[in-house]
Amino acid sequence: MDACRTRALRKAISPSALRKAVAAAALVCCAALAAGCSDPGTPAGQDTAAATRAAAPLAAGDLQSRFQKVIKDVLPSVVQIQASQDLGSGVVYDGAGDIVTNAHVVGSEKTFKVTTASSEEPLSAHLVYSYPEQDLAVIKLDRVPTGLKPAVLGDSEKVQVGQIVLAMGSPLGLSSSVTQGIVSATGRTVSEGRTDGGTGATIANMVQTSAAINPGNSGGALVDLDGQVIGIPTLAAADPGLGSAVPGIGFAIPASMVRTVAEQIVQHGKVVESGRAALGITARTVVDDSYQPAGVAVVTVRSGDAADKAGLRPGDIITRLGDRPITTITSLSEALAVDKPGRRTSVTYLRDGTEKTVEVTLGEQ
Structure with missing residues (x-):
């Protein structure tokens, strides 16, 4: 009765009626409490906040359980790869012992030691094919251990900014390590350096x-x-400025490209269709009178390729591809990386100081 603060009756009632009223009021009060009703004197939202706090440990526990399930399911598909000098990670691609990794992990080496989740001792493996242009490679175990578990590659088109992700591998040689974060962005075009161990790929x-x-x-x-x-x-x-890694900004090759490249290597022993646009030239960055990058000078033109068919020749300085300005080799690589073979576009260039524009059908790298 106190909890519901019932008002005093204005007229006398019989004992039996009073008992019925008390019982009814008690039922109403209990129902109100069950529904989350609060004391009129309680600040609005206080009970809601308490309920949220009570539910929070359950939500956190559910998320933790999900993390642990994903780690238990996927970590056995992630391996450590030891080359003679370098150490990296790999992902089990199929049950035949094919493992996909980065081209810069395998470098120029042909044989490796691989530690899987189910092997007590490192297993020997050999290179199937390395594709530095996309920084991907496939190596193969010489002996497939019992219980080798292939990973499941997802759909890159469904990846959304903000979704929670886990990174699994062997950072600094610490095998089976897991870190957590979110997808910060998609569709990034990134050029690797060569001096820091990358392949120079865009x-x-x-x-x-x-x-x-x-x-x-x-x-x-x-x-x-x-x-x-x-x-x-x-x-x-x-x-x-510092030359050191920036915490919280990492990049991953999308699963769709991994699947495309790895499947070709497994089936054909090499990449037969890169899907990467090319002009068919070798080139270098040129600078202006202020020593600022000003374009890409054509050094050689491959006979029969896109640039050759469009009439480009050594000495031409490319300044634009389509609507994208070109000032360096990197900017040209980035422009080509987001294009497709067979697409028709324009190339703006300087020849003997005169600007020209020509249409070109992009070839394949």
Whole structure:
């Protein structure tokens, strides 16, 4: 009765009626409490906040359980790869012992030691094919151990900014390590350096993540909470001033490209269709009178390729591809990386100081 603060009756009632009123009021009060009704003197939202706090441990527990399930399901598909000098990670591609990793992990070597989740001792493996242009490679175990578990590659088109992801690999040689973050962005075009161990590749449609990517994570797995690999962690952003990695900015090659390249290597022993646009030239960056990058000078033109058919020749300085300005080799690579072979576009260039524009049908790298 006190909890519901019933008002005093204005007229006398019989004892039996009073008992019925008390019982009814008690039922109403209990129903109100069950429905979350609060004391009129209680500040609005206080009970709601209490309910939220009570539910929070359950929600956190559910998320933790999901993390642990994904790790239990996927981590056995992530391996450590040891070359003679370098250490990296890989993802089991199929039950035949094929493992996909980064080209910069395998480098120029042909044989490797691989530690799987089910092997006590490192297993020997050999290179099937390396494709530096996309920084991907496939190696194969010489003996397939019992219980080898292939990873499930997800659909890159369904990756959304803000979704929670886990990065799995062997950072700094610490095998079976897991870090957590979100997808920070999609569709990034990133150029790797050569001096920091990369292949110099320009890669389109990369997934940006806040999950920590450290040396040794390369070639591992970026995994969503459905237990699907949505990308292969490849590099972390570097501070141009300090030359060191920037925490919380890492990039992964999307699963769709991983699947395309790996499947060709497994089936054909090499990449037969790169899907990467090319002009068919070798070139170098040129600078202006202020020593600022001003274009890309054509050094050689491959006979029969796109540039040759369009009439470009050595000495021409490319300044624009389509509507994108070209000032360096990197900017040209990035422009081509987001294009497709067979697409028709324009090339603006300087020849003997005169600007010209020509139509070109892009070839394949």
